Amino acid sequence: MTARFDAIGLVVSDMAASVAFYRRLGFAFPEDADHQPHTEAPLPGGLRLILDTEETVRSFLPGWRPPSGGGRTSLALRCDGPDEVDALYAELTGAGYHGELKPWDAFWGQRYAVVLDPDGNGVDLYAPLDPAAE
Numbered sequence: 001m002t003a004r005f006d007a008i009g010l011v012v013s014d015m016a017a018s019v020a021f022y023r024r025l026g027f028a029f030p031e032d033a034d035h036q037p038h039t040e041a042p043l044p045g046g047l048r049l050i051l052d053t054e055e056t057v058r059s060f061l062p063g064w065r066p067p068s069g070g071g072r073t074s075l076a077l078r079c080d081g082p083d084e085v086d087a088l089y090a091e092l093t094g095a096g097y098h099g100e101l102k103p104w105d106a107f108w109g110q111r112y113a114v115v116l117d118p119d120g121n122g123v124d125l126y127a128p129l130d131p132a133a134e
Contacts, residue, residue: 007040009050010073010121011057013066015039017118018051021097025077025088025123049075066119074114074122082111085125089113105129 012018016034022041023029027049033039037056040048057064079085086103092115093099100122101114110126117123 005047007048007050008043008075009052010117010119011054011066012051012119013054014118015051015053021092021117022049022051024092024095074124076124076126079111079125079127081127081131082129085111085113085127088125089115 019029019034027041029039029041037053040050043049089103098116100116103111103113106112109129113125114122
């Protein structure tokens, strides 16, 4: 038997809000995803991003409760360039999403920013400052 990495799963409190957020980032969820208890979007390399509502998780794990405190999960999205990091950050925060970290030129050579999804999960936006270096 060989286990293989297949998907990233997130538990969401509001499916419609989460689907809308991730669609803004280019994730291709099915048309009716915002009304479903479980949905999936394909990722590069054959992986999937899976969203399940809190109610779905409690249907098979009745004692489950959302974690409290700071986030421990983040998704990282590589942008085409530093200008795209700035533009995407501005678009998302302009739409009302929480900007956790404004775009900055990180010492490790990337334009880097963080926006939180509707459940407080970090979504890192980054691009190499020098495309020739990567």
